[in-house]
Amino acid sequence: EDQVTQSPEALRLQEGESSSLNCSYTVSGLRGLFWYRQDPGKGPEFLFTLYSAGEEKEKERLKATLTKKESFLHITAPKPEDSATYLCAVQARNYGQNFVFGPGTRLSVLP
Amino acid sequence: NAGVTQTPKFQVLKTGQSMTLQCAQDMNHNSMYWYRQDPGMGLRLIYYSASEGTTDKGEVPNGYNVSRLNKREFSLRLESAAPSQTSVYFCASSEERGTSGRFGPGTRLTVL
Numbered sequence: 001e002d003q004v005t006q007s008p009e010a011l012r013l014q015e016g017e018s019s020s021l022n023c024s025y026t027v028s029g030l031r032g033l034f035w036y037r038q039d040p041g042k043g044p045e046f047l048f049t050l051y052s053a054g055e056e057k058e059k060e061r062l063k064a065t066l067t068k069k070e071s072f073l074h075i076t077a078p079k080p081e082d083s084a085t086y087l088c089a090v091q092a093r094n095y096g097q098n099f100v101f102g103p104g105t106r107l108s109v110l111p
Numbered sequence: 112n113a114g115v116t117q118t119p120k121f122q123v124l125k126t127g128q129s130m131t132l133q134c135a136q137d138m139n140h141n142s143m144y145w146y147r148q149d150p151g152m153g154l155r156l157i158y159y160s161a162s163e164g165t166t167d168k169g170e171v172p173n174g175y176n177v178s179r180l181n182k183r184e185f186s187l188r189l190e191s192a193a194p195s196q197t198s199v200y201f202c203a204s205s206e207e208r209g210t211s212g213r214f215g216p217g218t219r220l221t222v223l
Contacts, residue, residue, distance in 0.1 A: 004153065031209070032209075034211055041216075041217070042216055042217070043115070043201050043203070043214030043215050043216050043217055044154070044201070044214045045214070046211045046212070046213070049211055087153070087154070089153070089154075091209060096209075097208045097209025098156055098159065098169060098170075098209075099154075099156070100153070101146075101153030101154040101155070102153050103151055103152055103153050104153070
């Protein structure tokens with residue numbers, strides 16, 4: 001069964017304390033993996049798309065990587081404004097061009 | 112350029128009542144989507160419209176209907192609301208189906 005999981009469910013970091021969020025997927029024929037950021041009371045905001053294993057994308061303090069079974073969102077020296085829920089979504093052959101979202105990781109960065 | 116707008120922002124219904132959630136985008140996108148988001152679960156696709164004049168069911172379409180009124184607007188209707196439809200509803204649009212898109216701010220719906 002196709003599935004997208006994210007870990008941890010919640011993560012608390014001190015400002016400057018680097019860490020990684022995980023998105024694991026079991027899907028038939030990955031077309032793309034997407035990362036979004038969601039602030040409380042708002043809609044998700046697109047961050048990255050990754051298409052093939054080994055690919056990496058960076059934006060400010062965030063770097064996303066992709067393997068054949070999982071993706072990591074690395075956060076380097078986070079700041080309080082990085083606090084948000086981070087969602088990953090996969091696009092797989094079985095779902096046509098639709099997305100399957102994971103449940104998200106809630107990140108809190110304390111000053 | 113407002114992006115994706117949704118109305119209303121909040122709504123409380125009684126079981127059996129009906130309502131329509133409105134969504135509009137000003138980016139000239141072809142594809143539009145309706146998702147629901149529940150605690151502990153990922154966003155789930157209710158319906159989508161790949162282009163003006165077409166609509167298709169997503170993962171959880173039961174209890175909902177949609178209308179793609181024109182290229183800009185995509186509405187979601189609950190004919191007879193049930194407590195299981197208590198959720199946050201997001202509309203999204205993208206240039207083409209399958210590409211990353213823009214989400215609206217959401218409608219928080221409670222069905223008593």
